[in-house]
Amino acid sequence: MSSTELGTRPGGGMFAFVQRWISAIVVAPSFAASLFFVYGFILWTLYMSFSNSRMLPSYQFAGLDGYRKMIEASRFSVSFENLFIFGGLFIVVAMVLGCLLAVLLDQRIRAEGVLRTIYLYPMAISFIVTGVAWKWILTPDIGIERFMHEMGFANFRFDWIQDTDMVIYTLVIAAVWQASGFVMAMVLAALRGVDQEIIKAAYLDGASLPRIYLGIIIPSVRPVFVSAFVILMHLAVKSFDLVVALTNGGPGFQSSLPANFMYEMTFRRNQINVGSASAIFMLGIVIAIIVPYLYSELRERKR
Amino acid sequence: MSELANLPGTGGRGHAIGRFVIYAVLILFAFYFLAPLGIMVSTSLKTLAETRTQSLISLPREISFDAWKTAWDSACIGVDCRGLAPYFKNSLLLVVPAVTISSLLGALNGFALTKFRFRGANVIFAMMLFGSFIPFQVVILPMAQTLGKLGLTGDNSTYGLIFVHIVYGLAFTTLFFRNYYVSVPDELVKAATIDGAGFFTIFWRIMLPISPPIIVVTVIWQFTQIWNDFLFGATFTSGPQQPLTVALNNLVNTSTGVKMYNVDMAGAIIAALPTLLVYIIAGKYFVRGLTAGSVKG
Structure with missing residues (x-):
């Protein structure tokens, strides 16, 4: 990366100094905002998680009390377990579906533009809208179940949204619907970037189509898989709105995710320390995903 | 384009069947992705009576725009029985200043960080970038x-919400412009x-005139993010x-009286329409923002 280090240019003098100063001044407010509202607030939340804050923030130190209460809360263990079920399934299904659609769309499809638009549009709308639509579609007495009854399948049952064991899968259905098109768009862009000469050469050497995909194309779009994976994971950890709109965490708290747990504890149950502990916990998960990713990205680029 | 289908020797009958299967699968999935929108639209056009006599999935027997009017x-x-209109206005009044200010600041930051580099510019950028990764749960209590x-x-909370969206949008807008200006x-x-x-x-005369593509990407990204936000809106406004x-979520969960599914669906479409229109009109830029905003440089 080349750049004009104007300030260090010999003979720049006062003018260059002012130039450099202006540049730093321009960035300063944003940087200060980031220091305070991102880093400062994280430390603030961290401190809250070690305090005995209940309804109002308190600055009295209470050690790991908040974390202990968090771990003991059955609402938390359910939310945590849900994150693994939801996150795992959502990521796998969205990735597989997204890749499948991308590979199929890459076969010189006639109405490719239209199909792409259709697959990706859910990404433009709010999780609240998605939640509302799927909520009524999945509700047995007005949605799919009733429709099947009307079609004459009297014994058809599809009441996951009211079933404590199955409700978490309804979140997967809606989230996959929303995000698969995004994976498709990323993978398709990567497929288009693969060197056509290599593919042609392999083909002339007698390699079969699946072999070309497995041997040449997939390895060269691997970085995009990693990016998509990280983004979906990030999306899963932050999921909040979708749960609120689709199930509101219910029945009971069976479909609650950590973000919902955090909100519930902090703003509704007067357990600020427990809520803060769970926020820190969420940050921990995100850092555990993002840091190795960024590290490998930066290393790739330096090479 | 990877034109595998264009390679010699892939013709023939097996090929035709293969093409048919590909199209069939693609069209099937198009239905899956369109179905919820279709059901939303069709339900919103039903009368209240009709939403109770049959499932939402069946088509309306007569078209009625009552639900749209009621939702609005x-x-x-x-x-509060004023419909969604006042809240639509709230979102509009929120989104315009928040998008404008955060995009402008992002452009200035991006310019300063690439073309008038000062010592530590890279470190500062990396530190600001971190703000785009955090789960916002970790900042909402201190922000409140x-x-x-x-x-x-209270009455001033719209300003508070604008402020919040600017502060947490900066990491993205700066990233977009920085990556554009680097080249x-x-x-x-x-x-x-x-x-x-x-x-x-220089910023005004040289950089901005060459920036329209990235301005469009940034504005669309910020508009979509802020319009679709729920967490900040629910936490900081009342x-x-x-x-x-x-408001849409509250409308759907308002349990007094008869449940009006047609109104819920009309409301959901009203809430989705602005971003959906932007997506349909400027899809290319939307996709570019998605990939740029997610790959983070």
Whole structure:
């Protein structure tokens, strides 16, 4: 990366100094905002998680009390377990579906533009809208179940949204619907970037189509898989709105995710320390995903 | 394009069947992705009576726009029966300044961080970038406290929410512009500097005129993010100040009286329409923002 280090240019003098100063001044407010509202607030939340804050923030130190209460809360263990079920399934299904659609769309499809638009549009709308639509579609007495009854399948049952064991899968259905098109768009862009000469050469050497995909194309779009994976994971950890709109965490708290747990504890149950502990916990998960990713990205680029 | 289908020797009958299967699968999935929108639209066009006599999935027997009108100006959100219109306006009044200011600041930051580099510019950028990764749950409690201290709650909470969206949008807007400006040749700026142009002159006369593509990407990204936000809106605003997403959720969960599914669906479409229109009109830029915003440089 080349750049004009104007300030260090010999003979720049006062003018260059002012130039450099202006540049730093321009960035300063944003940087200060980031220091305070991102880093400062994280430390603030961290401190809250070690305090005995209940309804109002308190600055009295209470050690790991908040974390202990968090771990003991059955609402938390359910939310945590849900994150693994939801996150795992959502990521796998969205990735597989997204890749499948991308590979199929890459076969010189006639109405490719239209199909792409259709697959990706859910990404433009709010999780609240998605939640509302799927909520009524999945509700047995007005949605799919009733429709099947009307079609004459009297014994058809599809009441996951009211079933404590199955409700978490309804979140997967809606989230996959929303995000698969995004994976498709990323993978398709990567497929288009693969060197056509290599593919042609392999083909002339007698390699079969699946072999070309497995041997040449997939390895060269691997970085995009990693990016998509990280983004979906990030999306899963932050999921909040979708749960609120689709199930509101219910029945009971069976479909609650950590973000919902955090909100519930902090703003509704007067357990600020427990809520803060769970926020820190969420940050921990995100850092555990993002840091190795960024590290490998930066290393790739330096090479 | 990877034109595998174009390679010699892939014709023939097996090929035709293969093509048919590919199209069949693609069209099947198109139905899957369109179905919820179709059901939303069809339900919103039903009369209330019809939503109760059959499932939402069946098509309306007669078309009625009553649900749209109700959702817009008379549906009850809690005890407030003014429909979604006031909240639509809230979101609009929120999104315009928040998008404008965060995009402008992002452009200035991106310019400063690439073309007038100062010592530590990279570190500062990396530190700011971190803000785009955090789960916002980790900042909302301190933010609620701070907004309370600043008096940006209650009737002033729209200003508070604008402020929040600007602060947490900066990481993205700066990222977008920085990555765009990095590829602009330094010579352009150097020449102007030698001619005696200052920071803002160069920004205004040279950088902005070449920025429309990235401005469109950034504005679309910010617009979508802020319009669709729920967490900040639900946390920092109350009652009549709430943005549309929060009002929609409250509308759907208002349990007094008869459940009006047709109104819920009409409301959901109203909330989705602005971003959907942007997506349909400027899809290319939308996709570019998605990939740029997610790959993070």
